[in-house]
Amino acid sequence: MLHAITPPAKDDVFVTKLLDKLKVEYEPEMVPIRPEPYAKPLNCFPNVMEKVKRDGGRIHYGWAIHKTTILCEAERHAVWEDEQEKFVDITPTEVQAEYTLFAPDNEGFEYTGQATDNVRINITGNPVVDDFIRVNETLSKIHAYGTREVDMYMSLPDAALELHHYYQALKNALQEFIYMGGTPKKRCLCQGPDRYKNCHGKSIGPRTKADLRKLKAILGKAGRSA
Template identity: 30%
Template sequence: MRVEPGAVFRYCFQAVADKVARDGGACVYGWMIWEYPGFLVEGEFHAIWQDPAGALVDISPKPDGEQLILFLADSTRCWNYRPTPSVRLPLSMDQRVLNTIVQAVATDWLRMKYWDGEEARIPPQAHLEFMKDPISNFLRTGRNDSCGCGSGKKFKQCCLPMIQKCL
């Protein structure tokens, strides 16, 4: 891993695009895998730089200064300038683990709903209201309603399957 000067945490897509424009190579999309031992495994959509010689290099800074990541390339995905929900799998059926996943999914959902093209500007009251009872808020959306994340897809074809995995 080589953190690129000027790269900002959570902005891997822009950092890699800038690197490709400056030094050549290619952008590779995929999933950065995090394990929280005994708790959950999370796949976060991520971009890394493929240098002109073909080596894969992560140039984005990490929250805790990690120097090594597990990255799985995914040629079926590309950055569409909207947040991509993380994939989370529990390592335990403990209610605390499941609640954490539901809360994280709710946060992803709100982030997508309030995305303005650059960042999610979630009104504090919307977040507080939603988080009081995220399950009920998800369930108020009908299967054939437009998904609240703003994707334009029906709820049943968008966020519902992800939510059902966590219930």
């Protein structure tokens, strides 16, 4: 039997730090997850828009707060607000869960198809996690050159697609390295002769900046209309 994933507590110290970084006005709350039959995972904005068409109410924007053993992370999210101003998360999750920790943040945001990166903080003392965050941010900037086609499928120009493949593989390798106990003083994730801090730990920062500059030179400024 699968056990539901429990969201972090509202008063968790890292949740508090993340909310300070987000500068949201309202306190987060536990919102029940009750997926609609037509709702699709990772598709919260169209899901709630469809719910409003069918049943009234309105869409409410904010952030879904997640926590792992290495990160506390906020993901742009939408829930359905009924006529009594109660929130319901109608989007199915990829893992079994009963509640979403949701921080309301309607001000200044309206979904029109744009990509919005997650906001992350390192909850460990491991600098490799900072590199993992940097690679995730780089992937988001690459994805800003894409366009949505069917459902959540994204089409990327060739130059962006090539970088996507590289940084997605690096993200996966970094995550595995971290969960296997990787630190700056351990042998690098590439299995070369050097420690991480003298190999990928030294090159990731400069390379991400150089690759994004090159992508901008080829494709121009990203429209962020993914």
